[in-house]
Amino acid sequence: MTQHRNDQHPHHHKQPKKHQKHHDHQADRHDHEAGLADRLDLDAEVLGPLLDEVTDWVRGRTTATPRAIVDVGAGTGTGTAALARRFPEARLVAVDRSPVMLDRVAATARAQGLAERLRVIPADLDVAWPEIGAVDLAWLASSLHHAQDPDRLLRDLHGALRPGGLLVVVEMDGMPHFLPDDLGIGRPGLEARGKEAMARARWNAYPNWRPHLERAGFAEVTERTFTFDLHPAPPAAHRYAHGVLSTLRHGLADHLAADDLDTLDRLLAADAPESVLHRDDLIVRGSRIAWAARRP
Known part of the structure; x- marks a missing residue:
């Protein structure tokens, strides 16, 4: 997108308010998505071995390459x-x-x-x-619960998969x-109180996907929990923890007590000795839940 600078168009000293609000909204959304993208990349950097374990399990569930x-x-x-x-062909x-x-x-x-093996498709699945053609494997990691109508999306995926194809849903626990x-x-x-506050606010809430998968026509539904416990934490975990706790601090300000918010502020302050950026007692522990289901 071409940027228009005021010094190039001196007769436009101020954008109309409506246009300015739209522009600001777009900029805010871009910044939010860029920040989220950074956290997703950090998640993968810290938990790469877990992702490899999940895809190895997926390979074991496939009936053909x-x-x-x-x-x-x-x-x-x-x-x-x-x-x-995992699937180089x-x-x-x-x-x-x-x-x-x-x-x-x-x-x-x-x-x-x-790059030669990949197509990127912009689409609002809601x-x-x-139109991407038939596929043999569909992967939904922390995405199905964002769909406005997940049952309709699962039916669409059932139709997109070849007979015998596999669908895999992964969610954070x-x-x-x-x-x-x-x-x-x-x-x-x-952290326990933070997790309880997230549950009350229904952050990333999702159901047991098994009945949804079965209603959409899938069979042979299998569920597995993958745990991780990194101790000592890898170096990137300090930035990862800072990003997760920052989201907690800003998103749950109305759900946590004032003293907990003060503690979070100290944990997030870059120059504080107790900051998560400097602590030597950091760990990374948690789990993911995965469902695999086949189109008959």
Whole structure:
């Protein structure tokens, strides 16, 4: 998009308010999506081995080597890249409605030598399923619960899969755990209270997807929980924890007590000795839940 500078058009000293508000909204949305993309990339950097474990499980569930794979709600493409590594003969399609995310997917593909095997498709899946052709494997990581009508999306995916094809849904099992119960500051149990507040606010809430998959026509539904416990935490975990706890601090300000918010502020202050950016007692612990289901 071409940018218009006021010094190039001196007769336009001020944009109309309506246009300015639209421009500001677009800029805010771009910044928000860029920040989310950074956190997704950090998640993949810290939890790469877990992603490899999940895709290895997926390979064990396939009845034939997939020729075509779709990553639904691809985000920055970390799942796309992991699937490309696991299935080196497959061609891949990454679908997302965010141009920011799809730009990251394309950049990841170029950096990893996958560009020739990948198509990126901009699409709002709440409107319609895009024409991408038949696929053998559909992957939805932390994306199905964002759909306005997940049952309709699952029916669309059932129709897009070849007979015998596999659909995999992956969800986060709550916020990762980074800190000891007693931080040395504030009341013990901060993260537990944060997780309870997230549940009350229904952040990333999702159901057991098994009955939804079965209603959409899928069979052989299998569920598995994948756990991770990184101790000591890898170096990138400090920035990862800072991003997750920042989201907690700003998104749940009305759901946490004032002293917990003060503690979070100290944990997030870059120059504070107790900051998560500097702590040597950081861990990364949590789990993911995955469902695999086959189109008969």
